[in-house]
Amino acid sequence: MNQNLYEILGVETTATKIEIKSAYRKAALEHHPDKGGNEEEFRRKNEAYEVLSDDEKRKVYDTELNRPKPVNRGLNMFGMFGNLFKFVQKAHKEFQKERPVSYEKFVSLEQICRRETVSLRITRDRLCGCQIRDNGPCDECSGKGYTVSTKTINGNLSSIRMNCTPCRGTGKKIMYCNRCREKSGIVDSPKTIQFDISPDTLDGYRFLFPGEGNQGRNTLPGDFIVVIRLQPHTYRIDSQNLVYIRETTLKEALCGYTEYLHHPDGRRFRISVESTSPDKPCVVKGYGLTTDGDFIVRHSVSFPNLSEEQKEQIARIL
Ligand SMILES: [Zn+2]
Numbered sequence: 338m339n340q341n342l343y344e345i346l347g348v349e350t351t352a353t354k355i356e357i358k359s360a361y362r363k364a365a366l367e368h369h370p371d372k373g374g375n376e377e378e379f380r381r382k383n384e385a386y387e388v389l390s391d392d393e394k395r396k397v398y399d400t401e402l403n404r405p406k407p408v409n410r411g412l413n414m415f416g417m418f419g420n421l422f423k424f425v426q427k428a429h430k431e432f433q434k435e436r437p438v439s440y441e442k443f444v445s446l447e448q449i450c451r452r453e454t455v456s457l458r459i460t461r462d463r464l465c466g467c468q469i470r471d472n473g474p475c476d477e478c479s480g481k482g483y484t485v486s487t488k489t490i491n492g493n494l495s496s497i498r499m500n501c502t503p504c505r506g507t508g509k510k511i512m513y514c515n516r517c518r519e520k521s522g523i524v525d526s527p528k529t530i531q532f533d534i535s536p537d538t539l540d541g542y543r544f545l546f547p548g549e550g551n552q553g554r555n556t557l558p559g560d561f562i563v564v565i566r567l568q569p570h571t572y573r574i575d576s577q578n579l580v581y582i583r584e585t586t587l588k589e590a591l592c593g594y595t596e597y598l599h600h601p602d603g604r605r606f607r608i609s610v611e612s613t614s615p616d617k618p619c620v621v622k623g624y625g626l627t628t629d630g631d632f633i634v635r636h637s638v639s640f641p642n643l644s645e646e647q648k649e650q651i652a653r654i655l
């Protein structure tokens with residue numbers, strides 16, 4: 338009989354506090370043992386009401402209710418709220434992934450343009466294999482996995498079940514091996530991951546490696562994220578174009594020049610400029626970040642200091 342707390346009280350999951358209270362009153366009258374009601378049924382109604390009438394507890398319970406559950410693991414509705422809490426904590430731990438690890442990988446524009454495959458040696462925390470071995474029951478909790486303590490809540494004495502600390506709720510004696518003793522059951526696990534960089538994976542691009550991050554004692558392995566960082570380079574990236582600012586002398590600007598340039602992917606190409614001005618770039622089609630873009634040479638023209646004589650000569654020519 339796997340009724341949830343709402344079904345036990347006979348209310349909708351959207352029921353208001355007033356509706357819950359009224360359903361409980363009705364049920365309490367009907368099932369009160371003093372009035373010939375079923376004691377077990379009365380206890381269940383009380384427990385359901387205890388959770389659903391408390392905003393905080395109801396919130397925790399609703400979260401748990403909406404969480405997908407593995408087969409054969411029903412909620413234990415019939416224990417005390419302490420049990421529910423223990424279950425919730427346990428369930429959270431069982432399904433929670435460890436927080437992701439982010440790693441910044443610096444790459445050069447040359448590597449990007451050459452579309453290199455990058456290999457990265459990473460070291461993650463993993464649960465040591467010795468933790469699975471059966472070393473007999475835990476001394477602290479005699480194998481139960483929990484300890485019981487009493488506490489006064491709202492004037493009522495309640496017993497609370499807590500996960501046993503030494504065995505971490507497993508009920509099994511934990512004996513660390515030499516490999517993991519220092520980190521209490523956790524070992525460093527190295528692995529090499531690979532990813533392909535390209536003009537599509539520029540600064541800030543993230544590669545996600547699900548489950549390749551750290552694993553905690555009670556968590557599933559988290560994700561590993563590689564964030565691409567582009568090393569400083571001499572170009573400006575403008576969409577698919579590569580913009581190169583060239584220091585150009587006044588003579589080159591006026592008389593033209595020929596020069597060999599290197600594309601970051603390793604290609605060598607020649608530009609021949611007849612005469613130019615700072616607002617007239619030289620565009621090499623198809624030599625951009627990708628073949629869809631262009632290589633654009635902008636000129637930063639430096640003007641020389643001229644003597645009076647030189648000025649006269651130039652004035653005559655122009
Ligand atoms: Zn224990």
Ligand SMILES: [Zn+2]
Pocket residue numbers: 465466467468513514515516517518522
């Ligand atoms: Zn070990």
